[in-house]
Amino acid sequence: MVTKRAGTDALDRGAFEAAHASGGHCPAAAPAAGATAGREVPSAPGKHWLLGHLPLLRRGILPALVELRAAGPVVTVQAGTGSTYVVNDGALAHEILVDKNQVFGKERMIRGFQAATGDGLNTLEWAEHQERRRIVTPAFGRASTAHAAPLICQVAADFARRWPVGTPLEMDREMLKLSADITVRCLFRSEADPDTMSWLATKMSTLSKGVMLRMAAPAWCPPLPTPESIDRWRAKRRVRQVVQGLRERHTPTERRDDLLSLLNAAACPAPGAPGIPSTVVSDELVTFLGVGSETIGVALAWAWHELARNRDLEQAVQREADALFNSGNPLPEKVDEHLPLSTQVVMEALRLYPLPVVPRNALREVTVGGFRFPRGADVLLNLYGIHRDPALHPRPDTFDPYRWAPESARTALRNAYLPYGAGAHRCVAAPFAALSGAIALATLAAQFQLRPADPHCQVRAVAGVVTRPDRLVMTATPRTGKTI
Numbered sequence: 415m416v417t418k419r420a421g422t423d424a425l426d427r428g429a430f431e432a433a434h435a436s437g438g439h440c441p442a443a444a445p446a447a448g449a450t451a452g453r454e455v456p457s458a459p460g461k462h463w464l465l466g467h468l469p470l471l472r473r474g475i476l477p478a479l480v481e482l483r484a485a486g487p488v489v490t491v492q493a494g495t496g497s498t499y500v501v502n503d504g505a506l507a508h509e510i511l512v513d514k515n516q517v518f519g520k521e522r523m524i525r526g527f528q529a530a531t532g533d534g535l536n537t538l539e540w541a542e543h544q545e546r547r548r549i550v551t552p553a554f555g556r557a558s559t560a561h562a563a564p565l566i567c568q569v570a571a572d573f574a575r576r577w578p579v580g581t582p583l584e585m586d587r588e589m590l591k592l593s594a595d596i597t598v599r600c601l602f603r604s605e606a607d608p609d610t611m612s613w614l615a616t617k618m619s620t621l622s623k624g625v626m627l628r629m630a631a632p633a634w635c636p637p638l639p640t641p642e643s644i645d646r647w648r649a650k651r652r653v654r655q656v657v658q659g660l661r662e663r664h665t666p667t668e669r670r671d672d673l674l675s676l677l678n679a680a681a682c683p684a685p686g687a688p689g690i691p692s693t694v695v696s697d698e699l700v701t702f703l704g705v706g707s708e709t710i711g712v713a714l715a716w717a718w719h720e721l722a723r724n725r726d727l728e729q730a731v732q733r734e735a736d737a738l739f740n741s742g743n744p745l746p747e748k749v750d751e752h753l754p755l756s757t758q759v760v761m762e763a764l765r766l767y768p769l770p771v772v773p774r775n776a777l778r779e780v781t782v783g784g785f786r787f788p789r790g791a792d793v794l795l796n797l798y799g800i801h802r803d804p805a806l807h808p809r810p811d812t813f814d815p816y817r818w819a820p821e822s823a824r825t826a827l828r829n830a831y832l833p834y835g836a837g838a839h840r841c842v843a844a845p846f847a848a849l850s851g852a853i854a855l856a857t858l859a860a861q862f863q864l865r866p867a868d869p870h871c872q873v874r875a876v877a878g879v880v881t882r883p884d885r886l887v888m889t890a891t892p893r894t895g896k897t898i
């Protein structure tokens with residue numbers, strides 16, 4: 415791996431191509447990959463005769479994921495009537511996501527997202543998924559991402575200008591606002607006023623809660639009409655109206671390679687060419703806005719939390735940010751190459767605080783790593799546990815961005831670090847996410863210092879679709895004595 419970003423892109427392409435080499439057809443028509451006897455997957459320790467593995471959750475989902483990782487490469491846990499196969503080993507996760515991706519569906523993900531986003535990319539599988547991915551991928555190519563860099567800097571600088579100093583701020587919400595603005599202006603090439611963006615960011619969290627609840631609920635359980643679910647339904651309707659406004663204010667890039675231009679073109683295909691319905695354009699915008707904003711937003715919030723706890727690291731990030739943004743020089747062409755430490759800080763935030771799990775279901779009996787997964791097996795890839803495995807990441811609970819420095823050979827551990835998933839469904843926006851995370855962090859670090867509003871308040875990580883802080887309130891103060 416030459417530099418981290420180059421390596422990340424290469425991995426992205428490699429995994430994607432490998433996953434699609436076999437065609438991406440419906441698995442019902444594919445040969446039975448890997449279906450043999452195989453060893454039985456052991457049950458996780460600590461099973462109660464009546465409660466199953468529910469006692470594991472006494473300290474919360476995230477500590478349970480760490481405990482389960484220590485129990486072996488794959489274990490079953492029982493909660494209620496069903497068993498879940500928890501995969502705690504990166505190589506096995508890779509086998510499921512890449513080598514045997516034809517045998518594993520995304521039923522739980524689709525159930526979670528469809529109600530909130532409609533038919534967006536992350537609710538599609540097989541040929542339909544491949545076709546939609548083909549439409550949107552150019553928006554995240556190397557050239558488009560590089561072109562977006564100056565605009566990302568601009569959006570972050572605009573946000574910094576408006577940021578209230580000296581006021582306690584809920585950091586995950588603030589960073590969600592910033593990342594939603596980046597998504598709207600850089601990917602959709604549209605805009606909305608700050609109040610609308612702030613509103614959108616809040617409603618995206620509401621929708622995300624609904625996604626989580628639907629994903630966690632058993633398939634047979636219909637959505638219940640609770641006050642919260644009615645609130646989510648209203649939020650969904652209003653979000654779609656706002657998204658319609660974004661479509662109307664679209665200013666395409668000259669190259670017409672922004673996400674909304676690509677989707678609009680697919681909605682008006684040439685005669686005889688395959689296309690997508692116009693409603694799907696809105697489904698995709700809600701999908702990308704929701705998934706994109708929350709993931710980057712929460713990673714940035716965690717990065718600020720960790721920087722405030724490590725002054726040396728914070729100062730190193732500030733020096734890097736000053737050299738780029740406070741030197742009085744025009745921005746260089748390849749901004750990202752000047753932000754290696756900020757990039758590593760975001761990478762490390764995603765190691766410690768990734769999407770806790772990626773769900774899959776076995777479409778037929780299959781062996782993975784020599785273990786037998788029966789047809790219908792409900793599978794959770796335990797990213798949170800894998801990222802905290804001491805055999806893969808020495809001092810796993812320590813926030814240490816330097817572990818990702820290019821000179822450290824560890825950057826090549828592809829099975830040890832899966833924040834963006836792998837294979838056919840690997841995050842389509844990974845390079846864009848890494849770039850915008852680093853730029854947003856450095857832009858704000860060039861101007862502000864952040865400290866917890868209450869230094870005695872313990873911040874706890876809680877599991878949702880992403881790993882979020884329970885309550886992370888910080889105060890921004892303008893930096894004095896900038897190094898340049």
Ligand code: HEM
Nearest residue numbers: 535536702705706709710833834835839840841842843847
């Ligand atoms: C730090 C930021 C991010 C993280 C950690 C992240 C993580 C992930 C992961 C783990 C997956 C794979 C899910 C699976 O295999 O089932 C995924 C897929 C996806 N991500 Fe991201 N993501 C991030 C940023 C973004 C951004 C910025 C966008 C859009 C603006 C985005 C859009 C998507 C979409 C549409 C998919 C579905 C891809 C497919 O099924 O082909 N993500 N992401």
